[in-house]
Amino acid sequence: MSFIVLIAAGLLVPVFYRSNIFIAKMIAVAAFIVAAYFIYTGQSLNSVFSYFVMDDATRLMEFVLLATLAAVSLSLTGFERPLIAQMLFLAGASLAFLETNNFFMYIVLFEVIAIISYILVANIRNFYNAEGAIKAFIAGAVASGIILFGFALFSFTTDSFNYTDMNVSGKFTLIAVAIMLAGIFYKLTVVPMHGWAADAYSQVNHAAAAILSGVIKSVVLVATFKAFYKFLVVYPLATVLIFSFFAILTMTLANFMALWQKRISKILAYSSIAHSGYALIPFAAVASVYSYSGILYYAIAYIFMQTSVFLILNDLRRELGVKYLEDIKGLYKKAPLHSLIFTVQLFSLAGIPLLAGFLSKAVAFYAGVDAGLWWIVLIALLNSALAVGYYVWIIKHIYFDEPNNNVTINMSQGSLIGQLILLAGTVYFGIVASDVFSATISL
Secondary structure, three states: OHHHHHHHHHHHHHHHOOOOHHHHHHHHHHHHHHHHHHHHOOOOHHHOOOOEOOOHHHHHHHHHHHHHHHHHHHHOOOOOOHHHHHHHHHHHHHHHHHHEOEHHHHHHHHHHHHHHHHHHHOOOOOHHHHHHHHHHHHHHHHHHHHHHHHHHHHHOOOOOOEOOOOOOOOHHHHHHHHHHHHHHHHHOOOOOOOHHHHHHHHHOOHHHHHHHHHHHHHHHHHHHHHHHHHHHHHOHHHHHHHHHHHHHHHHHHHHHHHHOOOEHHHHHHHHHHHHHHHHOHHHHOOOOOOHHHHHHHHHHHHHHHHHHHHHHHHHHHHHHOOOEHHHHOOHHHHOHHHHHHHHHHHHHHHOOOOOHHHHHHHHHHHHHHHOOOHHHHHHHHHHHHHHHHHHHHHHHHHHHOOOOOOOOOOOOHHHHHHHHHHHHHHHHHHHOOHHHHHHHOOO
């Protein structure tokens, strides 16, 4: 029922969003709330189709996903109104993606989400947006081709695509998995498949970038861990070598690149890439009982803080023309609410205690230590310390520099409510970890 509600609302919203965006927003928010209710009562795809299953971890991630998309819907303005319908379709596809227990369905739904992401970034207003959208499309097309090639090879080695029944033995399976992961790494913005994201996240409309970098990446992260879990367990040496190497390469290069950027969206883009490196640690530490907890916690924290910072940047660019670091000098005097929430979410991205970013890193890193990969965790800790530099540099411009002008802006009611939802998630999961552990440890 949740899937049907979201798709029906996605078809209904375009009737209203041109004439009255408020009604379109309310339809979307109501659809997200009703979908969450049906998930809570167990009326989701798993109750109808055998290719889908529901567990506590999936349910928790779906609640977080729907809350985040509702917050984004409330924050949108007139120009971004097409995103409302697109997010409803994305929500429906994401629920199916998270619930599937069949590898063939995983591939199909991965491509469905990819197609929706192309439509999201096609919300073009200028040449700069168009360039970012083209880069995202080309990278996505390349990734899809690589994934489908790997899947075609894997299909010759197994009699079943159900996660629990798949045949994962043999050298051709290992080759197929490596090829598929290469394509998936494009979506997860893992170095060296990251170049498109560094440009696209900063060039497309920032509301679309919030969904692309925050929501979609988090969903892919959780669904991929579930889909590839059996492969990771059967090939422990290859798993440690592959994911450790790319985790270290990704977090290190991205953090160093972020230090040299002057455009705020580019800093946040490289920050997003660096977080992909941290998120690969639980994959490498699949031998640990805390690996799934680390993945889920990281996805939940990341979806709140990454979505929030890009939405705030979207407001600032629209209202104040903010693009570069010098544009946010003295921002706390011109936009106090934006500055406060932006600062809290940046602290969370940096891993400051009592915020979700800290606990998610703690759990992900602990999984690495528990699996004996302490040397990767040590490198990750050094990278986290390095990343604090560019987050603090942004905050320094906001609070310790004098503004270039006296223009002030207020946060709209819808944007405020949306940001408070995201902030509540960041604070709650920065204090309460029991929900994630109780949902994952027993699996």
